Amino acid sequence: MDNVDKGILTELINNCRITYQELALNYGISASAIKKRVKKLEGIGIIYQYRVQLSQAMTGSELLFGLLLTDGSQDEEEFVNQLGKHPQIIAAASYTGGHYVLVAEFRNSQELWDVTSFLRSFKCVNTVETHQILSHQGSTMSLSRLHLLVLNSLIENPRKPIASIADQTKLTARRVRRLVKELVEGKAVHFTVLLELGEAESIPFLMRITWDEKVVDHQALITWLNEKFPLSLWETYISVDSPVLICLFTGENLNEVDSISRTTRRYEPVQTVTVIIAKHHNYFPGPRDQIMNSLLKEAGLR
Secondary structure: OOOHHHHHHHHHHOOOOOOOOHHHHHOOOOHHHHHHHHHHHHOOOOOOEEEEEEHHHHOEEEEEEHHHHEOOOOHHHHHHHHHOOOOOOOEEEEEEEEEEEEEEEEEEEEEEHHHHHHHOOOOOEEEEEEEEEEEOOOOOOOHHHHHHHHHHHHHHHHOOOOHHHHHHHHHHHHHHHHHHHHHHHHEEEEEEEOOOOHOOOOOOEEEEEOOOOOOHHHHHHHHHHHHHHOEEEEEEEOOOOOOOOEEEEOOHHHHHHHHHOOOHHHOOOEEEEEEEEEEEEEEEOOOOHHHHHHHHHHHOOO
């Protein structure tokens, strides 16, 4: 995977309805070359799934990051799926050393209590570390029945062409194009892609970083990481509770994993760096998916 592949994936995460032509303009190569790259990323399995979701602003959701340390007695895939049975957990993964990581959504203090209580209920779990994390809330908008009609068509394939949506909904292509534009630009609905970075013949790993807030703020630290590791750094989870940053990286081999962690540890504001390597993960439907389904049912579309 090169910088163009990473750029394409980043663009698809932000808006998976971006066209091959638009991507071609961004990267100075032909639309057909972009299409080949996307199809290859799909074929390899790095692009796991395209997804339509309501924004967090539409549902009043916050995100919770959880890091569990277990006694290592459980089957890893089974335990990941067991975590995913909780209706608020949207992703979970197993890592080396008996560690498990999860992301959950919550809308109020009761839901926050429910999910943290669930995590503490497992006998195999020795410690539970949770952080409410900063995230892009998006916007709100009133969704008409026509918006929902289009969304109902897009849920099965968020990259579905305008003509196909028009055929399915019996709306004109012009109207469908306008409705889709309103949904994308309104930022009340997120058109995104889920990735399987382990399929890229690289090693996904997490770094838990603590740093001195008196020296740099979290944005300066993230900027430094992006500049230092532009191809390796994929996601950052910023705790709102304490100076803790969780970063998702990929490395070509264990030597690169070690090099990234050592370079980060030597950066003056950084106090501690802990590395765990990914083994298995899964995505799960969450509260925003449930609310979307409820809106579609209320509109008589399900």
